[in-house]
Amino acid sequence: MIVLAGLLFAVVAVxxxxxxxxxxxxxxxxxxxFAAAWLVIFRRNGAAREKQTVTHAGALMQDDPSPMxxxxxxxxxxxxxxxxxxxxxxxxxxxxxxxLRETLANPxxxxxxxxxxxxxxGAATEHIVTRAGHxxxxxxxxxxxxxxxxxxxxxxxxxxxxxxxxxPMLIVGRNDAVLYMNPAARQLVGExxxxxxxxxxxxxxxxxxxxxxxxxxGPVDCLLVERQGVAGRRxxxxxxxxxxxxxxxxxxxxxxxxxxxxxxxxxxGAIALLNLPARTLLGVEGSADIRLGDVLEGLGRSISDWxxxxxxxxxxxxxxxxxxxxxxxxxxxxVTLNRATExxxxxxxxxxxxxxxxxxxxxxxxxxQKMQAIGQLAGGVAHxxxxxxxxxxxxxxxxxxxxxxxxxxxxDLMQINQNANRAAALVSQLLxxxxxxxxxxxVIDLRDSLSDLTHLLxxxxxxxxxxxxxxxxxxxxxxxxxxxxxxxxxxxxxxxxDAMPEGGDIRIVTENLTxxxxxxxxxxxxxxxxxxxxxxxxxxxxxxxxxxxxxxxPFFTTKRTGExxxxxxxxxxxxxxxxxxxxxANSVPGEGATFQLLFPAHTQSPDLEASxxxxxxxxxxxxxxxxxxxxxATVRAFASRALxxxxxxxxEAESGEDALxxxxxxxxxxxxxxxxxxxxxxxxxxxxxxxLENRPSVKVVFMSGYAEETFGDVQEKIPNSIFLPKPFxxxxxxxxxxxxxG
Numbered sequence: 001m002i003v004l005a006g007l008l009f010a011v012v013a014v015x016x017x018x019x020x021x022x023x024x025x026x027x028x029x030x031x032x033x034f035a036a037a038w039l040v041i042f043r044r045n046g047a048a049r050e051k052q053t054v055t056h057a058g059a060l061m062q063d064d065p066s067p068m069x070x071x072x073x074x075x076x077x078x079x080x081x082x083x084x085x086x087x088x089x090x091x092x093x094x095x096x097x098x099x100l101r102e103t104l105a106n107p108x109x110x111x112x113x114x115x116x117x118x119x120x121x122g123a124a125t126e127h128i129v130t131r132a133g134h135x136x137x138x139x140x141x142x143x144x145x146x147x148x149x150x151x152x153x154x155x156x157x158x159x160x161x162x163x164x165x166x167x168p169m170l171i172v173g174r175n176d177a178v179l180y181m182n183p184a185a186r187q188l189v190g191e192x193x194x195x196x197x198x199x200x201x202x203x204x205x206x207x208x209x210x211x212x213x214x215x216x217x218g219p220v221d222c223l224l225v226e227r228q229g230v231a232g233r234r235x236x237x238x239x240x241x242x243x244x245x246x247x248x249x250x251x252x253x254x255x256x257x258x259x260x261x262x263x264x265x266x267x268x269g270a271i272a273l274l275n276l277p278a279r280t281l282l283g284v285e286g287s288a289d290i291r292l293g294d295v296l297e298g299l300g301r302s303i304s305d306w307x308x309x310x311x312x313x314x315x316x317x318x319x320x321x322x323x324x325x326x327x328x329x330x331x332x333x334x335v336t337l338n339r340a341t342e343x344x345x346x347x348x349x350x351x352x353x354x355x356x357x358x359x360x361x362x363x364x365x366x367x368x369q370k371m372q373a374i375g376q377l378a379g380g381v382a383h384x385x386x387x388x389x390x391x392x393x394x395x396x397x398x399x400x401x402x403x404x405x406x407x408x409x410x411x412d413l414m415q416i417n418q419n420a421n422r423a424a425a426l427v428s429q430l431l432x433x434x435x436x437x438x439x440x441x442x443v444i445d446l447r448d449s450l451s452d453l454t455h456l457l458x459x460x461x462x463x464x465x466x467x468x469x470x471x472x473x474x475x476x477x478x479x480x481x482x483x484x485x486x487x488x489x490x491x492x493x494x495x496x497x498d499a500m501p502e503g504g505d506i507r508i509v510t511e512n513l514t515x516x517x518x519x520x521x522x523x524x525x526x527x528x529x530x531x532x533x534x535x536x537x538x539x540x541x542x543x544x545x546x547x548x549x550x551x552x553x554p555f556f557t558t559k560r561t562g563e564x565x566x567x568x569x570x571x572x573x574x575x576x577x578x579x580x581x582x583x584x585a586n587s588v589p590g591e592g593a594t595f596q597l598l599f600p601a602h603t604q605s606p607d608l609e610a611s612x613x614x615x616x617x618x619x620x621x622x623x624x625x626x627x628x629x630x631x632x633a634t635v636r637a638f639a640s641r642a643l644x645x646x647x648x649x650x651x652e653a654e655s656g657e658d659a660l661x662x663x664x665x666x667x668x669x670x671x672x673x674x675x676x677x678x679x680x681x682x683x684x685x686x687x688x689x690x691x692l693e694n695r696p697s698v699k700v701v702f703m704s705g706y707a708e709e710t711f712g713d714v715q716e717k718i719p720n721s722i723f724l725p726k727p728f729x730x731x732x733x734x735x736x737x738x739x740x741x742g
Contacts (some may be wrong), residue, residue, distance in 0.1 A: 493570070635726075
């Protein structure tokens with residue numbers, strides 16, 4: 001079409017009499033013909049690339065026994081190996097959807113869904129139930145606009161050995177639809193059923209309980225046990241011959257065949273028999289002289305009473321979650337008890353399932369809820385305290401300006417100032433725990449930082465304790481807040497010192513650590529990559545296992561009353577987590593404890609340390625107009641006096657609404673806005689952004705008792721603005737404002 005259009009334009013150009021019009025039409029014809037030629041070349045190159053891709057695909061997939069198809073993004077089949085040609089692709093089939101139409105009821109949505117996931121993540125896989133059974137479909141992204149598909153019958157049956165399994169087994173999907181029955185199940189029931197209701201009529205299915213199953217010979221009491229399968233499906237094993245008190249149990253040879261942990265219990269709690277999955281789960285070799293209370297704990301009541309109630313049929317016996325007594329790892333199980341008889345004696349069948357992951361998720365949720373609640377409380381308390389401390393330290397600074405060192409009140413004022421700073425440090429700990437403090441991260445070399453800190457650490461540990469440092473000579477740099485990291489190390493060293501009242505050796509060891517696969521520790525997962533490890537090792541009494549999991553909780557301490565606040569390790573935990581690192585604790589009672597810090601490694605050079613103090617401005621008096629917006633009257637009074645002492649004109653407002661009202665006067669020139677962030681009514685950012693539309697050159701100082709991260713994203717959008725955290729001193733306030741004035 002483009003060629004015809006180009007030729008048509010050329011003919012028209014020849015027929016035109018106007019030379020200028022002829023030239024323009026001829027130029028258009030040339031462009032069209034050039035475009036047509038370029039498209040031909042592009043299509044030939046594309047065809048060549050596609051042919052080369054198909055050739056490579058054929059070489060790779062030719063001998064693969066599984067059906068494999070290389071298709072374009074639109075579903076057009078580029079190549080199908082012989083296995084796929086035999087199973088799906090005929091000469092008349094050109095698209096993937098058409099090839100799978102006989103296998104999948106509606107292949108379009110499935111293919112689109114999987115192709116979208118593969119396009120985003122690189123690959124996708126699904127187990128699909130079809131009329132002929134299970135199909136395992138996998139797709140991989142294979143270059144620009146191409147996808148490699150593998151379609152094969154699911155290996156679920158062969159892997160599980162269900163067809164040869166002597167135990168009746170069903171695979172159940174959503175809405176209790178029976179997707180598969182092995183021969184033993186079909187023989188027991190007498191037919192291929194479609195719904196679980198047909199097997200257990202009139203009663204809701206409950207794993208681990210005895211149900212009456214309909215068979216050709218009439219109802220048979222069977223124990224039904226459920227196990228989670230793949231893709232949301234459930235595997236249900238039927239154990240015939242189990243009944244209530246009126247009929248004895250016929251043998252226990254099935255126990256080791258059943259892939260579900262089972263126990264046979266005497267009424268007094270003695271374990272008479274346990275199968276292989278149960279032995280693996282409980283970590284025991286056999287059942288000789290073992291009672292249920294020896295391997296399980298955490299019921300909250302006497303286990304013997306629980307078993308006696310179940311054996312006597314008293315009350316409703318529910319499933320219980322118990323903790324396995326194992327030294328190697330933490331395991332939780334869900335236990336369901338059922339009554340049976342053997343030789344006229346009541347026995348209990350305990351069906352167990354591994355609930356470790358469920359309890360771990362529950363513990364993580366509870367911990368996160370607790371952390372969030374305390375964090376919110378800490379953040380709110382910190383805000384109010386920072387306002388009070390700003391007023392206290394500010395007015396103390398004003399008084400110190402009028403009292404030299406020889407004044408009788410000078411020492412008292414210094415005590416007030418120092419204790420206010422101690423209170424500010426405590427508030428900082430609360431913010432560190434809640435991970436809401438303002439961090440100033442920089443790339444640092446831990447060797448230099450620890451060398452600078454050694455003198456202070458040696459003073460902290462005292463004469464009875466020796467402190468040694470061991471560094472990796474090629475230690476990578478890390479990115480962290482240097483002051484906060486020093487606080488963490490001091491907390492760990494002080495705890496190590498307190499754990500050795502008779503003296504000992506504390507070692508700080510740094511080294512590079514490379515993880516090639518995820519490392520799972522406690523409830524944390526450390527992703528693969530390069531890290532810097534810092535270990536603080538002591539030779540103290542160690543920490544008991546039951547207390548080790550609680551050491552990072554706020555206000556938990558192993559020290560005696562009055563010796564610790566319980567905030568040291570929780571503060572360290574908050575700082576490390578906010579930095580993006582990990583902290584772990586290991587301890588063997590009687591052999592000491594090791595606390596390990598992990599930080600992501602950085603390859604860039606360490607930053608030059610910036611001074612944390614505000615450099616003083618040499619000007620005694622300056623001119624300028626400041627609009628001070630602060631809802632706390634005491635803070636506003638101190639800040640106003642401090643700025644006026646430097647010669648600045650200060651306009652005061654107690655809310656954002658008052659500030660907008662003052663600035664309605666267009667003739668009023670303001671150099672700097674000094675505003676609190678969180679105020680009743682309009683907050684600081686909102687009123688500032690409104691005013692800057694008409695006064696874009698005014699600079700801004702935001703001040704707040706909350707952390708900068710709570711509004712940092714908004715502040716970044718406001719030009720010429722900086723943040724001043726509360727509490728601040730008189731000098732910090734005035735020097736910050738003077739720097740903004742310039």
